[in-house]
Amino acid sequence: xxxxxxxxxxxxxxxxxxxxxxxxxxxxxxxxxxxxxxxxxxxxxxxxxxxxxxxxxxxxxxxxxxxxxxxxxxxxxxxxxxxxxxxxxxxxxxxxxxxxxxxxxxxxxxxxxxxxxxxxxxxxxxxxxxxxx
Amino acid sequence: xxxxxxxxxxxxxxxxxxxxxxxxxxxxxxxxxxxxxxxxxxxxxxxxxxxxxxxxxxxxxxxxxxxxxxxxxxxxxxxxxxxxxxxxxxxxxxxxxxxxxxxxxxxxxxxxxxxxxxxxxxxx
Numbered sequence: 001x002x003x004x005x006x007x008x009x010x011x012x013x014x015x016x017x018x019x020x021x022x023x024x025x026x027x028x029x030x031x032x033x034x035x036x037x038x039x040x041x042x043x044x045x046x047x048x049x050x051x052x053x054x055x056x057x058x059x060x061x062x063x064x065x066x067x068x069x070x071x072x073x074x075x076x077x078x079x080x081x082x083x084x085x086x087x088x089x090x091x092x093x094x095x096x097x098x099x100x101x102x103x104x105x106x107x108x109x110x111x112x113x114x115x116x117x118x119x120x121x122x123x124x125x126x127x128x129x130x131x132x133x
Numbered sequence: 134x135x136x137x138x139x140x141x142x143x144x145x146x147x148x149x150x151x152x153x154x155x156x157x158x159x160x161x162x163x164x165x166x167x168x169x170x171x172x173x174x175x176x177x178x179x180x181x182x183x184x185x186x187x188x189x190x191x192x193x194x195x196x197x198x199x200x201x202x203x204x205x206x207x208x209x210x211x212x213x214x215x216x217x218x219x220x221x222x223x224x225x226x227x228x229x230x231x232x233x234x235x236x237x238x239x240x241x242x243x244x245x246x247x248x249x250x251x252x253x254x255x256x257x
Contacts, residue, residue: 012155019186020152037185037217041225044188048155092226102189106225 003028004062009076010055015047018059025061026072031132039072039130042110045103046076046126054080054123064129071112071131079123086116136161138168143175144245145207146238149183158194165198169205176245177202180238182213192227199232208248210234212241 003025007018019040026039043059050057057078064073083089092105104126108114113129134157138147145168147161165177179195181187187195199209210233214222222228235241 016152016154023185034217034220037215037221038224040186041188041221044186044190045225048188048190102226106189106227109226110221110224 004060007059007061009047009050009057009059009078012048012051015044015051018047018061019043021059022061022072022074025063026130029063029070029072029132031072031130035130035132038110039074042107042128042130043074043076045107046074046128049103050076050078050080054078057123066131069131069133071129073127073129075125075127077123077125082120082122082124083116083118084120086118090116136164138164140172140174143173143249144242145169145172145174145177146180147177148180151183152185153191155190155194158191162194162198162201165209166201166205169202169207174207175249177207177209178238178241178245179209179211180213180241181211181218182215182237184218185215187214187218187222187227189225189227192222192229196229196232208233208245210241210244212237 005021005025007014007021009018022043023036023040026036047059057076060075062073064071089104090108107128111128111130115127118124134151136147136149138145145165147165169177195211202209212235214234233244235244
């Protein structure tokens with residue numbers, strides 16, 4: 001049975017809960033302290049996007065394997081307005097909200113794998129992974 | 134969770150005790166803008182030693198505090214950014230270039246003393 005946590009994201013307090021859950025689960029498989037901070041920071045950025053643009057969504061945090069490699073996967077999904085052109089929002093400095101336009105490209109830099117799927121009117125799902133070693 | 138703010142001579146010291154939500158950070162910004170005037174503070178130290186994450190919102194709010202208190206006549210210095218947090222901020226693309234930082238409370242106090250002494254020198 002793989003370890004998994006689900007966090008409902010509707011408020012800024014939930015952003016804190018999601019990143020603390022991510023840190024806690026990642027620590028179970030021995031990520032370094034600096035990687036724990038990196039994982040928590042990436043979750044914080046994406047969870048905030050959900051609160052700001054979609055109002056609510058969910059984070060599903062789980063431990064994953066790829067052969068001998070261990071890692072953590074975080075899926076953040078919402079049923080918000082969606083993003084018309086995901087390549088635009090992945091550029092540094094692009095923002096339609098109150099942000100610095102750093103959230104999505106910044107989170108991608110922090111993680112090993114980062115995938116964004118979005119459909120206008122249907123919502124956005126971001127899957128990000130970090131591997132040990 | 135609200136951040137306790139202590140007064141020590143002409144300085145305010147905001148000592149963050151635990152993880153902060155966005156609302157907590159915004160409240161800290163508003164409290165400090167107000168208290169700088171009411172307490173006639175000349176300097177502010179924000180101790181972030183206890184923070185395990187400084188993301189783009191937190192960074193933006195800290196910068197806003199520095200600018201706001203400056204307009205109210207006080208210098209602000211951020212102290213205690215942990216090594217892992219600093220590395221994560223750099224990877225995220227956050228630098229706090231225009232914000233004074235110091236290693237810890239002691240260095241922060243030294244920085245403010247120096248800034249105030251320099252300001253007094255200019256007035257003489």
